[in-house]
Amino acid sequence: MSVSCLPCITGYHFECWNPEDETLSCCCDRTMDIAASANVDEDTKERGGQIKEAHKVKDLQSTGRKRAAKLYPIPKEGQPGYPMKCEWAGLKSAGGGVAPIVGCVGDLAKNIHHGPNKNTLENSVGNVHRICSQCHNRWHTLNDIAYEGERPNGEVPWVPVGNYFNHDGVTLATPEDIANHEMMWINRKLKVVSDDS
Numbered sequence: 001m002s003v004s005c006l007p008c009i010t011g012y013h014f015e016c017w018n019p020e021d022e023t024l025s026c027c028c029d030r031t032m033d034i035a036a037s038a039n040v041d042e043d044t045k046e047r048g049g050q051i052k053e054a055h056k057v058k059d060l061q062s063t064g065r066k067r068a069a070k071l072y073p074i075p076k077e078g079q080p081g082y083p084m085k086c087e088w089a090g091l092k093s094a095g096g097g098v099a100p101i102v103g104c105v106g107d108l109a110k111n112i113h114h115g116p117n118k119n120t121l122e123n124s125v126g127n128v129h130r131i132c133s134q135c136h137n138r139w140h141t142l143n144d145i146a147y148e149g150e151r152p153n154g155e156v157p158w159v160p161v162g163n164y165f166n167h168d169g170v171t172l173a174t175p176e177d178i179a180n181h182e183m184m185w186i187n188r189k190l191k192v193v194s195d196d197s
Contacts (some may be wrong), residue, residue, distance in 0.1 A: 060153050064120025068112050071123050074130050084109040086132035087169075092177050094135060096167040097143035098160045102181035103173065107132035115139065116166065118147060118158045126167055138185070 075081035088094035088103035095101055096116040109130040114120050117127050131139075146160035173181070 060151060061120050064114070064123065065112065068114065068120065068123045068128050072112055072128050072130055074109050074112065084130060086135055087129045088131050088135045090172050091169065092171045092173040093165060093168040094131075095129070095139045095143070096165045097139065098146040098162065098164045099142035100165055100168065101135060101138045101142065102177050104132050104135050105178075107134055111136040113139070115143070116159055116164050118151065119156065120151075121155065122157065126169070129167070 075084050077083075085106045086104050086109050088101070089106040091103035093100035094103040095113070110133050111131050113129045113131050113136055114122065114127060115129075122128075143160065146162065146164065147158060148161050151158050
């Protein structure tokens with residue numbers, strides 16, 4: 001049995017990107033009866049059943065984060081792929097948003113991050129990243145202020161107000177970019193300390 005698409009890898013065969021025919025034999029040769037699964041009452045579905053449509057999701061943040069964790073797992077100690085390096089390591093404009101950050105030096109990935117669209121149901125490649133705590137905290141420190149109101153329900157994007165950038169996963173930071181970015185964070189800490197005095 002060969003698996004060739006992300007939904008099949010994560011066990012969501014009914015969402016196969018490459019079904020072979022109308023019998024819904026998915027790309028990894030597992031036959032799914034979509035018609036039958038679509039008629040199953042929501043209350044009788046087993047865990048891991050058909051994904052609800054976005055407008056029917058009651059707890060947007062929790063549901064979106066659980067889906068992201070299944071689609072983009074971070075390997076734990078003893079699992080294949082451990083240790084996983086932060087996906088923003090060494091990037092010049094990581095994360096997008098109104099103020100992309102310079103990525104870390106390769107710290108351990110510990111956080112699943114949504115952005116610049118912070119609707120947690122938006123789990124597409126390029127909007128979800130497995131990153132270290134330093135990159136995660138720095139990005140939110142610089143960008144959270146640009147998000148107004150409450151996180152919307154359903155498929156409504158929650159993006160920064162005004163102009164913002166998409167994540168650039170290609171352009172690497174120069175040593176000068178890294179030094180300037182680190183100096184900015186040192187100066188921010190010094191300012192906080194002097195303001196508290």
